[in-house]
Amino acid sequence: MKRALILVLDSFGIGATADAHTFGDTGADTLGHIAEACAKGNANNGRSGPLNLPNLTKLGLMHAARGSTGSFPMGVDTQVDLIGAYGFAKELSSGKDTPSGHWEIAGVPVLFDWGYFSEQEQSFPPELLEQLIERGKLPGVLGNCHASGTTIIQQLGEEHINSGKPIVYTSADSVFQIACHEDSFGLERLYELCEIARELCNEYNIGRVIARPFVGDHPDKYARTGNRRDYAVSPPAPTVLDKLATAGGEVISIGKIADIYAHQGITQKVKATGLDELFDATLTAMDNTGDNSIIFTNFVDFDSSYGHRRDINGYACALEHFDQRLPELLNKMQPDDIVIMTADHGCDPSWPGSDHTREHIPVLVYGQSVPAQDLGQRETFADIGQSLASYFKLTPMEYGTSFLS
Numbered sequence: 563m564k565r566a567l568i569l570v571l572d573s574f575g576i577g578a579t580a581d582a583h584t585f586g587d588t589g590a591d592t593l594g595h596i597a598e599a600c601a602k603g604n605a606n607n608g609r610s611g612p613l614n615l616p617n618l619t620k621l622g623l624m625h626a627a628r629g630s631t632g633s634f635p636m637g638v639d640t641q642v643d644l645i646g647a648y649g650f651a652k653e654l655s656s657g658k659d660t661p662s663g664h665w666e667i668a669g670v671p672v673l674f675d676w677g678y679f680s681e682q683e684q685s686f687p688p689e690l691l692e693q694l695i696e697r698g699k700l701p702g703v704l705g706n707c708h709a710s711g712t713t714i715i716q717q718l719g720e721e722h723i724n725s726g727k728p729i730v731y732t733s734a735d736s737v738f739q740i741a742c743h744e745d746s747f748g749l750e751r752l753y754e755l756c757e758i759a760r761e762l763c764n765e766y767n768i769g770r771v772i773a774r775p776f777v778g779d780h781p782d783k784y785a786r787t788g789n790r791r792d793y794a795v796s797p798p799a800p801t802v803l804d805k806l807a808t809a810g811g812e813v814i815s816i817g818k819i820a821d822i823y824a825h826q827g828i829t830q831k832v833k834a835t836g837l838d839e840l841f842d843a844t845l846t847a848m849d850n851t852g853d854n855s856i857i858f859t860n861f862v863d864f865d866s867s868y869g870h871r872r873d874i875n876g877y878a879c880a881l882e883h884f885d886q887r888l889p890e891l892l893n894k895m896q897p898d899d900i901v902i903m904t905a906d907h908g909c910d911p912s913w914p915g916s917d918h919t920r921e922h923i924p925v926l927v928y929g930q931s932v933p934a935q936d937l938g939q940r941e942t943f944a945d946i947g948q949s950l951a952s953y954f955k956l957t958p959m960e961y962g963t964s965f966l967s
């Protein structure tokens with residue numbers, strides 16, 4: 563029985579790429595800077611001491627990081643018997659965003675340039691906002707700037723609730739984001755507004771419109787909910803997911819995956835929010851899924867709750883928790899199963915600003931049929947997609963080199 567699990571630890575980069583300077587990210591290192599803060603005793607809230615990831619280390623994470631940066635992350639114990647194949651990958655795609663990273667993982671790099679709303683203030687073209695206001699029957703909009711999503715709802719949430727004007731904002735990513743209160747504005751109305759925005763953003767070549775619902779009755783208590791929804795454009799070519807689904811296989815999306823691939827090549831969707839729920843849903847899918855299938859989970863919290871929030875301590879806690887739970891998954895694997903643990907970009911929580919960082923991603927592969935070995939530097943994330951194509955005996959992808967024989 564052939565099954566592949568793909569676990570994307572969203573934003574878990576392991577060191578800047580050679581082209582990071584073109585993004586202002588020279589020296590960024592999500593794992594490295596988290597480990598450094600832990601080793602120096604600067605991340606002792608709810609945890610303590612050096613970063614402790616024994617299971618990921620056995621799978622080759624720290625060795626992959628050494629391949630990427632030239633040295634092991636600070637303070638970590640690397641005296642282990644390696645059990646997996648490990649490497650690190652460069653990104654071919656032009657951007658450091660979530661769709662580009664995921665599509666490239668599935669064998670389809672983004673070789674065109676996305677559109678960006680690059681102005682920090684008054685970020686959106688007036689005619690775009692005018693049409694949104696008219697078609698959405700809105701009294702106006704708030705924000706219209708680059709912002710961190712949690713900060714802007716604190717600043718403008720009350721005015722939004724009182725005025726009925728949605729909060730619109732963007733970032734260094736190719737995104738148009740709309741934050742609205744679930745009760746006062748209404749969740750369905752927010753989704754409808756996002757669908758209008760999706761149409762309007764097409765001419766600007768914007769990768770994603772994102773619904774950012776929140777709840778709470780006071781600025782200090784505003785909290786975003788799991789009802790976030792991403793409206794991505796479709797990948798520019800069939801991904802390995804499409805190929806497997808077309809060939810009669812199963813592709814099970816857990817969490818944000820289906821949204822990121824614009825629901826292309828997905829045969830089943832499982833909704834889950836938060837690290838534990840996503841992990842549990844992955845384990846359940848392993849119990850319920852047969853031959854010829856991919857179980858694909860995006861662990862978004864690393865990115866949205868810790869990376870963008872520049873919360874080093876929180877990121878370290880989440881990594882250690884994920885690591886502690888890993889044996890549950892590894893022990894459930896069938897003889898022919900493989901698991902690939904990776905990321906879609908970096909989001910170094912020690913870095914200025916609140917945006918993603920251009921980094922290598924880890925490529926950790928484990929399964930009874932996979933020898934423990936150094937896979938070295940992979941020239942593109944698409945090596946993962948190509949390997950899956952070869953594993954499932956599909957026609958080869960246009961990009962990438964398989965690391966599975």
Ligand SMILES: O=P(O)(O)O[C@H]1O[C@H](CO)[C@@H](O)[C@H]1O
Nearest residue numbers: 709710711712733735737870
């Ligand atoms: O600050 P929040 O709202 O989490 O937004 C972040 O999440 C978006 C999607 O990854 C990025 O564009 C970035 O702006």
Ligand SMILES: [Mn+2]
Nearest residue numbers: 572573660906
């Ligand atoms: Mn991401």
Ligand SMILES: [Mn+2]
Nearest residue numbers: 865866870918
């Ligand atoms: Mn992000």
